[in-house]
Amino acid sequence: MLPGCGGKTAGAPSAGPITLYNGQHPETTDSVVAAFEKATGIKVDIRNGDEDVLANQIVEEGKSSPADVIYTENSQALQFLETKNLLASVPGSTLAKVPSRYNSPTGDWVGVSARVSVIVYNTKLLAAGQLPTSVLDLAEPKWSGKLGLAPSETDFQPIITSVVHSYGQAEALRWLEALKKNAASHTYPDNETLTAAVNNGQVAIGIINHYYWYRLRYEIGNSSMHSRIAYFAPRDPGYVIDVSGAGVLRSSHHKPGAEKFLAFLVSKAGQEIIAHSQSYEYPLGSGVVTAQPLRPFSQLQPTPLTIAQLGDGATAVALLHEAQLL
Numbered sequence: 363m364l365p366g367c368g369g370k371t372a373g374a375p376s377a378g379p380i381t382l383y384n385g386q387h388p389e390t391t392d393s394v395v396a397a398f399e400k401a402t403g404i405k406v407d408i409r410n411g412d413e414d415v416l417a418n419q420i421v422e423e424g425k426s427s428p429a430d431v432i433y434t435e436n437s438q439a440l441q442f443l444e445t446k447n448l449l450a451s452v453p454g455s456t457l458a459k460v461p462s463r464y465n466s467p468t469g470d471w472v473g474v475s476a477r478v479s480v481i482v483y484n485t486k487l488l489a490a491g492q493l494p495t496s497v498l499d500l501a502e503p504k505w506s507g508k509l510g511l512a513p514s515e516t517d518f519q520p521i522i523t524s525v526v527h528s529y530g531q532a533e534a535l536r537w538l539e540a541l542k543k544n545a546a547s548h549t550y551p552d553n554e555t556l557t558a559a560v561n562n563g564q565v566a567i568g569i570i571n572h573y574y575w576y577r578l579r580y581e582i583g584n585s586s587m588h589s590r591i592a593y594f595a596p597r598d599p600g601y602v603i604d605v606s607g608a609g610v611l612r613s614s615h616h617k618p619g620a621e622k623f624l625a626f627l628v629s630k631a632g633q634e635i636i637a638h639s640q641s642y643e644y645p646l647g648s649g650v651v652t653a654q655p656l657r658p659f660s661q662l663q664p665t666p667l668t669i670a671q672l673g674d675g676a677t678a679v680a681l682l683h684e685a686q687l688l
Contacts, residue, residue, distance in 0.1 A: 377402075377404055378405055378616050378619035379406065379407060379616070380404060380406055380407070380430040380614075380620050381406075381407045381409065381429050381430050382395070382407065382429070382430065382432075382433060383409050383411070383416045383429040383431070383432040384409065384411070385411060385416050385432065385433065385434040385435055385439060386434065386435055387435070387641060389640065390475075390636065390639065390643065391410075391433060393635050393639055394626070394632055394636070397631065397632070397635055398626045398632070401631065402619075402626070404619045404622065406623065413432075413436065413439040414439055416429075416432060416434075416439070417432070417439040417442050420443060420611065421443070421446055421448065425613045426613070427611060429611050429613075429614070430615070430616045430617070430623075431609070431611070431614075431620045431623055431624065432609055433606075433607075433608040433627075434608070435517065435604070435606050436517065436605070436606065436675075437473075437604070437607055437669050437672055438516065438523075438678075439516070439674075440466065440470075440471040440608075440609055441466075441672070441673055441675075442674040442675065442676075444468065444470045444471065444609075448611060449466075449609040449610065449612060450470070450609070450612045450614070451469050451470060452469055452472050452610065452621075452624060453621055453624075453625070454469075455625070456472055456621070456625045456628060457472055459472075459625075459628040459629065459647040460473045460474075460628050460647045461473075461646070463669070464476065464605050464607075464646050466607070466609070466669065467670045471607045471608060472607055472608060472647075473607045473628075473646045473647075474605075474606050474607050474628060474636070474645075474647065475605075475636050475643035475644055475646055476603050476604065476605050476606065476644040476646055477517075477572055477603075477606070477643055477644065478572050478601070479517070479520070479521055479569060479570070479571055479572075479594075479601065479602045479604065480570060480571070480572045480575070480591045480593055481493055481494070481567060481568075481569065481591060481592045481593070482557055482560045482561075482568050482569075482575050482591050483566060483567045483589060483590060483591075483592065484561065484565075484567070484588055485589060485590055487508070487563060487566040487567075488508075488567060490590075490592065494594075495595040495598070496594060496599070497525070497569065497599055497601075498525070498529075498600075500544065500567075500569070501537050501544070502540075503544075505544045505567070506543065506544045506546070507544070507546060507548075508566040508567055509541065509545045509548065509568065510545060510549070510550060510559055510564070510565035510566075510567065510568040511545040511549050511550070511687070512549070512551065512556040512570075513542075513682055513688060514552075514687075514688060515552055516675070517553055517604060518569070518678075519678040519679065519682075520604050520672050520675075520678075521599070521600055522534060522538065522678035522681055523678045524599040524602050524665050524672075525537055525599045525600075526677055526678070526681070527599070527667060527671055528599045528665070529599070531677065531681065534681055535684055535685060538681055538682065538685035539685050541685075541687075542685055548565045553570045553574045554577075554578075556568045556570060556574075557570055557574040557578050557589075558578060561578060561588055562588070569600065572591055572642070573641065573642035573643055575589065575591045576640075576642035576654070577640065577642055580640050580642075597663060598665060599665055600665075601663065601664045603662065603664045606643065608623075608624055608627055609624075610624060627647070628646070629647070629648055630649075630650060632647070633646075633647045634650055636650075636652075637650050637652050638653045638654075642654050642656065
């Protein structure tokens with residue numbers, strides 16, 4: 363009998379096995395899941411995919427969704443599901459492990475880890491003194507042919523939302539249209555490809571989340587790195603904290619196990635796995651800090667956007683379509 367399943371009556375929700383719809387990077391999830399299974403005896407069936415695809419799939423599946431938990435890179439996919447009333451309330455003891463500003467405003471999902479948006483630049487093509495201080499500067503003509511973009515990356519959406527929050531939709535659209543013109547043919551399918559393109563000199567500069575650069579360095583070695591990362595000016599709209607989180611589906615037939623998985627994600631044990639892994643993310647729960655050589659999370663100076671203000675990403679996606687970047 364699986365832990366947590368004793369004493370259940372017929373028809374009652376069971377502890378597991380549970381099905382995880384995983385929009386996080388698989389390497390981050392696999393190590394956490396392995397430790398969870400060992401600690402609890404609860405089997406986890408992982409189904410990997412893009413977070414926006416998985417969120418839309420859950421909407422289409424409705425009450426018949428096999429998913430018990432969804433784990434995403436960004437808060438927007440979770441907020442989208444929250445607006446559809448498809449997520450169950452997270453137990454207060456789990457939410458309490460994470461500072462409230464990184465959790466669902468209504469308690470329907472919990473923050474797990476964080477990343478920050480940064481500039482990545484090729485050190486042979488640009489000097490640190492030439493870098494922009496604001497994400498808006500990248501719309502200037504001088505960046506024509508030098509800028510690379512990954513517009514279909516969900517990580518790009520929070521930056522667009524941030525620009526909208528600061529300057530309005532009309533200005534955000536003009537900014538996106540200028541970025542499209544400056545990037546021209548230097549558009550890439552994801553941040554991994556963009557980071558590699560900057561590193562090998564295909565393009566001079568791009569906007570990514572910090573961990574893509576650290577992961578590339580881990581994969582190819584420091585001697586093969588021809589790029590660095592830099593931060594936008596404090597509180598610039600391009601300086602955004604992105605929160606990765608997880609929630610339990612209302613339709614889950616294994617809520618006890620699903621809730622245990624969320625609790626493990628933000629426990630000291632789960633957070634220490636993230637802290638020491640090559641995910642290069644910032645742990646958010648149980649007071650754990652990263653063991654990797656990153657700028658300390660407490661020293662970051664991002665734009666002060668709340669989870670609610672970041673929303674579900676719908677406005678950002680609409681603007682990307684209008685600018686013909688999607």
